[in-house]
Amino acid sequence: MMVEITSIVVIGLLCVGLWWIYYFEYRRYLVDSTRQRLFDIREELFSKARKGIIDFNDPAYGMTRTTLNGMIQYTHDLCLTRLIIVGFTRSFLGPNEYVMKYKKQYKEAFQALESKSAKQAIASVNRDMHYALVAHVVKHSLFLLVVFWLLIVFAGAHGKVNTIRKKLVSSEQAQGALSFVDAEANQIGHSHC
Numbered sequence: 001m002m003v004e005i006t007s008i009v010v011i012g013l014l015c016v017g018l019w020w021i022y023y024f025e026y027r028r029y030l031v032d033s034t035r036q037r038l039f040d041i042r043e044e045l046f047s048k049a050r051k052g053i054i055d056f057n058d059p060a061y062g063m064t065r066t067t068l069n070g071m072i073q074y075t076h077d078l079c080l081t082r083l084i085i086v087g088f089t090r091s092f093l094g095p096n097e098y099v100m101k102y103k104k105q106y107k108e109a110f111q112a113l114e115s116k117s118a119k120q121a122i123a124s125v126n127r128d129m130h131y132a133l134v135a136h137v138v139k140h141s142l143f144l145l146v147v148f149w150l151l152i153v154f155a156g157a158h159g160k161v162n163t164i165r166k167k168l169v170s171s172e173q174a175q176g177a178l179s180f181v182d183a184e185a186n187q188i189g190h191s192h193c
Helices: 002-050 059-077 080-093 097-112 116-140 142-158 161-170 172-191
Strands: none
Touching (some): 059 097, 059 172, 080 172, 097 116, 116 142, 116 172
16 A cells, blocks of 8 residues: 555656656757747858848848847747637737738848848758747647647658758748738837847
């Protein structure tokens, strides 16, 4: 009888310990890791501007840098639950005026870039930023993490891992959610500059 009670207590403590590690420590590490990745991406953007690939004064450079700064500050709030709430809200209330304005300004700034290499630099930075954010959301949710690994195993068996990776950030639904996140991060980046 005493052994059974001890076993239950030990198992209970182990479960609480695992929950603590996942819910607090792992998520704290994940936020720090994602922020570091975003700092590295911002450094890549700065390096490309320093090399003359893109001009520091180009609006696309400024918007991208500001969005990255906002993402760095906003990372701790980014999770699946927030994206679901935003998705439902957007579907009922329609497009957000600020998001539409941001998308228009970004498109104009991107099209105004004169060189192909500048466009590639900005597109590459944005793609890397979006990969980092999608990876953060997936790793932050235990459910998505399991689903993602099942997809990877299935895709790996069929040689389509890169196809799934590209679709995660390039599908229309993903672009809609990422545009909202970009616009919100850009707004945060502006408010803290």
